[in-house]
Each structure stands twice: as structure tokens, then as C-alpha cells.
Amino acid sequence: MSASRTHLHLTGNTHRPEFMLILGSSLTVIAIIAIVTFLLIREHAYAMQTATRSATNIVQLIDADVLRNVELYDLSLQGLIAAAQRDDLKQVSPQIRHLVLFDRSSTARFKGDLLLLDKYGNVIADSSRVEPKPGNFADRDYFLAHAFNDDTGMFISRPFKPRCVCPDNEQWRISFSRRISSPSGEFLGVAVASMRLAYFDELFKSLNIGNDSTLNVLDKDGILLAQKPMLRDNSIGKSFGNRPNVVRIMREGSGSFSSVSSMDHRNRLYTFSRVGNLPLTVMVALSMDEVFATWKRTAYVISGATGVLCIGLMWLALLLCRELRLRQHAEQELAHQAAIDPLTGVANRRTLDAVLNREWSRAHRSGKPLSVLMIDADHFKAFNDRHGHQRGDDALRVLARVISENIRRPADLAARYGGEEFAAVLPETDTAGALRIAENIRAAVEQLPPFAAGASPMTVSIGLSTSTGQPNQSLENLMYTADKALYKAKHQGRNCVVSAQA
Structure with missing residues (x-):
């Protein structure tokens, strides 16, 4: 963070002569892209509307056909119930009674059996034979729905497969049923008609x-x-x-x-x-x-043509600016590499010297204090010899990060002074403020976990010195007193902060 700020201070803001050319070309390209994007979005919405309208038409066609067929089943059920409640049918022959009961059932498509059940669920009439085959359907959902609810109306069952052993017994069916009640509302039985779900397959084939x-x-x-x-x-x-x-x-x-x-x-x-x-x-x-297959093909063609056009418009501007940009980029990259320490990512010694000279001159002009921290990793050589240079490099990178995190003002700078030693430049910071920052750094480093198995936690010794802007003071003396305070912190047992002004 500090190195990035210093890099910006050193390079400054370079005026680009090609700015207006790039701006004009960019605005033209943006306008073309915006128009094309608007048209593509509109076509996308139209494709969605067309698909929705087409699907709605299909749904309505299916709705109409299903509703018409269900009405035919309902007419068959109502005819069966009306015929079953006629007293005169009890006196006729079984053949005639069968014809009267099921005279409407032949009009329904994909119909299965049409049954008449008594109040116990037993079959008393069957559309497929004059003498009904014995059976009981009291456990079916439609029978239970009518038996315990007198206002169910026409009930549509869950899908089921027929119990009989017949050529189509593997075909799924649903049933339509109505309750048979006495004039007083007593439950007398159920009229039920089944429909093979192959009806839907046949209906879907035409769509x-x-x-x-x-x-x-x-x-x-x-x-x-x-x-x-x-x-x-x-x-x-x-x-x-x-x-x-x-x-x-x-x-x-x-x-x-x-x-x-x-x-x-x-x-x-x-x-x-x-x-x-x-x-x-x-x-x-x-x-x-x-749904969007056609739109995607159109979008690819239009986008490709637009891209070629935009590239053509920008090509001349890029040719004119290319060399200048390459040179400026190279200068900035060199300045950036020259300003930071490659291992730790903070400012290097060269940048530190430049910032110190600039801040020293500014402090003398303004009369405001300038503080410098000298920070040294304790017992680092022994740690490096025991655990290797890789672990040592990791420790230095973490130490640099901790220092940077504790100096947050834009003008502050963290730099690697050399080896395991770091420096922090704190403009407009008196001794008390510098002590607080130094103590925060020391405490934060002390809380770090060990960098290797069996290693002791890292600690740092910090020396600081503050210039009050007096004419008789010098930058060399500021750095000397800060370095002297660091060595005093080492002699006092390490892991401490010592101020030259103390």
C-alpha cells in the first residue's frame, strides 16, 4: 500500500496527447454498440413474446380438447346415474338393462370400463359385459372421496393401472366418478368411468x-x-x-x-x-x-459485423497511439519496479531516501514534526539459519504487511531498509503519535503465530526519532538517532520500543 502511494508520488499524472482522439473514437464505438445492443434486446423480448404466444395457443388447444372429452365422460356418468335410479329397469332383462345403463358410454374416446358400484364398493354393472365380473373397489380414492363427502361433484382420480388381466392392463388410466345419492342424500354408490392416458399421447402427436x-x-x-x-x-x-x-x-x-x-x-x-x-x-x-435459437444466430451475425466495424474505427487511433502507449507503459513499469522491494512489496531503499528528502524539506518549510521508525526483526539470523531462507522470506513478507497495515495515512511510508530491517516515515507525526504507532506494530507482530514448527513467535525491536523542524537539525542526525534508539532497544532485551527523545 505504501509503495503504491510512493510510486504515484514519483511518477505523477502524465498528460496523454492522444486523449481526445481516443475519447472521440471510444464515444463513437460506444454509440454504435448501444444502438445494436438496444435492437438485440428488443428482438430478444420479441422472441420471448412469440414463444409465449405460441405456447399459450398450444395450451389452449389442449385445454379445449381435454375439456370436451371430460364433458363426454361426465355425460356418460350422469346418464348411468339417471338410468340406475329408474325403478322400471328392475323388471326388464339383463341385456336391455345393460343397453339402457350404458347407452352414452360409446361416445367417449380412449374409454376404459364404465362401472356402477354399490355403497359397499361392489360392482353391480359393467359396460364391458352384461353380467358384471365380481369386484370390489371400496379402497379406491374416488370411492372414499364420494363415500365421505356428499358434495364432491365429479372426481378425477390419481393415475392407476387396472387390476384385471387384459391386453392393455399395463396402460395407465385415470377415472372420472360421481356419487349416487338417494333423494334424502344417503350414499348409494358410485358411477365411475376410466380413461386410458394414451389419450394424451395421441393428442400430443399432432402438436x-x-x-x-x-x-x-x-x-x-x-x-x-x-x-x-x-x-x-x-x-x-x-x-x-x-x-x-x-x-x-x-x-x-x-x-x-x-x-x-x-x-x-x-x-x-x-x-x-x-x-x-x-x-x-x-x-x-x-x-x-x-426459443432463442434464431435470435442467437442473428445476434452472432450482427455482433460480428458490429465488432468488425468498431475495430475498424479504432484501428487508426490505436496505430497513432500505440508507440506512445508502449513507451509510457514501459516507463511506468520501470518506475514501479525501481520503487518497491521485490520480496516484501513495500518501498525499497531508493524510494525511502527520495521520500525522506522530500518530507524533510517539507517539514522544515512548515515547521511540523517528522518521525522515523527503525524496525528490526529480533533473532532473525538465527531463525534463518535454523529454518531456511524460504521461511525467512515468508516472515519478512508478513512483517512488511503488518507494518503497512498500521500506517494508514496517504503520506506515510513503509520501506525495507536492508536485510531484516525496515523503516517507516511518518510526516506531521510527533513523538507521542509515533510511539503509539510503533507500539501497535510491536504488539501486532507479537501476536503472529510462529512461522515454523518449534520456532518462537516473531518479535521486533523499534527505535524512533522525531524532528521538530528546527534549523539546526539535519536528516542525517534524524536517521542516526533513530538507529541509535533501535540498538538501545536491542540492548534492553528486544521486543520493545525506544524513543531517541526519551
């Missing part, structure tokens, strides 16, 4: 969303009912309700936002909508790479 994007259908609990393409095997029927993106989708109901997918960790544009008043949500997750 083109790109190679890396996905279509998803979720129920109210975040359970995945359908996905195109399938990102993971066996994801159907699994709940994603605890994923942050799904939580937000379920909370907002409809809308659009961009986020990172928790399944494939890719950035996606989510557009989603709830299907009417049904507990189903359709979600389109577009890949942001695909």
Missing part, C-alpha cells in the same frame, strides 16, 4: 413443440398424468408437487415464467393453464435454447 421442449399434464396434487417426450422412465403417476416450479404453477393457475427445470436442469419457458374448473393443469415447457 409440434420442438425437440427439447415438453408437454405435461398434472393433476391438482402435482402428479404427472402425461408427458411428451418422457424425460424420465416411469414418471407417470409420480408426484412433483414439491418441486418449486410446480408449486408456483399450482398456486398461480395460469400464466408464464422462465426458470430452471428440476428434472433436467435446463432453462425453460413454462406456459400453463388450468383446464376449465377441472383439477387438471396443462403445462408447456419450452427449451430456452430453442
Whole structure:
């Protein structure tokens, strides 16, 4: 820190003749880049709007088709319930009763079985056969929902696979069900219709969303009912309700936002909508790479052309300024290297002498005090011989850092005097102030941990001297008395501060 301040004092601020040329060229380039950046940002926003609009259209198409098919299932259920409550059907043959009960069920796409359950969950009518196959579904979620709640309305179940051994028993299904109640509200049973989830696969085939994007259908609990393409095997029927993106989708109901997918960790544009008043949500997750693919290609071309133009504009200015800059850089680098000690990073002896002469002249003109600290690492030669020069160099670097950290004013200077000895120049600092700084340095060094195993903690001896600006004083005498005070501190047992004025 002190060396950097001294370097700035020595080099000063050099006026650059090429400043106006560089400034004019830079402003022109900045203006071109700003205009191009504005246009690219606008096109980026337009690409996002276009993708959102396209995804919204897809969601609306799916919503309409799903809602229409669910309404067909609901009509089948209501027709089954109405027919089941007719007393005259009890007198007809089983074949006629079967036709009346299930006369509407053939209109629904991808339908499974349409069942009529009694209040115990037993099958009393089956759309697939005149004589129903015995079975009990009292454990199903839809049966329990209707049995214990008389205002459930149409209930959509969780995904399940059928219990029967049939050609499509491996296909996932969901069921739509309604409660059958007596005029007094007593629970009489459930009418339930199942739908193969292959319906969604067939629906998605006609929609083109790109190679890396996905279509998803979720129920109210975040359970995945359908996905195109399938990102993971066996994801159907699994709940994603605890994923942050799904939580937000379920909370907002409809809308659009961009986020990172928790399944494939890719950035996606989510557009989603709830299907009417049904507990189903359709979600389109577009890949942001695909959304901005065209924009990126355009941006690369425009950016490249802009870059060539800007380089051309700056080329002439750089040619004119190149030699001057190289020479100035070389001078500054040489001045910097000449001003600091390469091992410790603080000012070197040459810089110390220059700063001392300057501050001495300033102190005599102003009549203000000037203090000098001479700081020496105790027993450093023995430490170096025992633990090696590398450890010794590390210790000197840390000592230089501690000294620099304790002299904070811009005019103060820490310098390496030679070997393990350092000096600190403190302009406009009297003896009391210099003593405080010296004691802070001594205490900070004493608190440092040992630099090698088995080594004692580092300590320093400090001698200080202060000039009061009197005409009969000299810089040589100031340095001599400071050095003499240092040797006195050594003879007094080390790890102490001695002032020549004391």
C-alpha cells in the first residue's frame, strides 16, 4: 500500500496527447454498440413474446380438447346415474338393462370400463359385459372421496393401472366418478368411468413443440398424468408437487415464467393453464435454447459485423497511439519496479531516501514534526539459519504487511531498509503519535503465530526519532538517532520500543 502511494508520488499524472482522439473514437464505438445492443434486446423480448404466444395457443388447444372429452365422460356418468335410479329397469332383462345403463358410454374416446358400484364398493354393472365380473373397489380414492363427502361433484382420480388381466392392463388410466345419492342424500354408490392416458399421447402427436421442449399434464396434487417426450422412465403417476416450479404453477393457475427445470436442469419457458374448473393443469415447457435459437444466430451475425466495424474505427487511433502507449507503459513499469522491494512489496531503499528528502524539506518549510521508525526483526539470523531462507522470506513478507497495515495515512511510508530491517516515515507525526504507532506494530507482530514448527513467535525491536523542524537539525542526525534508539532497544532485551527523545 505504501509503495503504491510512493510510486504515484514519483511518477505523477502524465498528460496523454492522444486523449481526445481516443475519447472521440471510444464515444463513437460506444454509440454504435448501444444502438445494436438496444435492437438485440428488443428482438430478444420479441422472441420471448412469440414463444409465449405460441405456447399459450398450444395450451389452449389442449385445454379445449381435454375439456370436451371430460364433458363426454361426465355425460356418460350422469346418464348411468339417471338410468340406475329408474325403478322400471328392475323388471326388464339383463341385456336391455345393460343397453339402457350404458347407452352414452360409446361416445367417449380412449374409454376404459364404465362401472356402477354399490355403497359397499361392489360392482353391480359393467359396460364391458352384461353380467358384471365380481369386484370390489371400496379402497379406491374416488370411492372414499364420494363415500365421505356428499358434495364432491365429479372426481378425477390419481393415475392407476387396472387390476384385471387384459391386453392393455399395463396402460395407465385415470377415472372420472360421481356419487349416487338417494333423494334424502344417503350414499348409494358410485358411477365411475376410466380413461386410458394414451389419450394424451395421441393428442400430443399432432402438436409440434420442438425437440427439447415438453408437454405435461398434472393433476391438482402435482402428479404427472402425461408427458411428451418422457424425460424420465416411469414418471407417470409420480408426484412433483414439491418441486418449486410446480408449486408456483399450482398456486398461480395460469400464466408464464422462465426458470430452471428440476428434472433436467435446463432453462425453460413454462406456459400453463388450468383446464376449465377441472383439477387438471396443462403445462408447456419450452427449451430456452430453442426459443432463442434464431435470435442467437442473428445476434452472432450482427455482433460480428458490429465488432468488425468498431475495430475498424479504432484501428487508426490505436496505430497513432500505440508507440506512445508502449513507451509510457514501459516507463511506468520501470518506475514501479525501481520503487518497491521485490520480496516484501513495500518501498525499497531508493524510494525511502527520495521520500525522506522530500518530507524533510517539507517539514522544515512548515515547521511540523517528522518521525522515523527503525524496525528490526529480533533473532532473525538465527531463525534463518535454523529454518531456511524460504521461511525467512515468508516472515519478512508478513512483517512488511503488518507494518503497512498500521500506517494508514496517504503520506506515510513503509520501506525495507536492508536485510531484516525496515523503516517507516511518518510526516506531521510527533513523538507521542509515533510511539503509539510503533507500539501497535510491536504488539501486532507479537501476536503472529510462529512461522515454523518449534520456532518462537516473531518479535521486533523499534527505535524512533522525531524532528521538530528546527534549523539546526539535519536528516542525517534524524536517521542516526533513530538507529541509535533501535540498538538501545536491542540492548534492553528486544521486543520493545525506544524513543531517541526519551
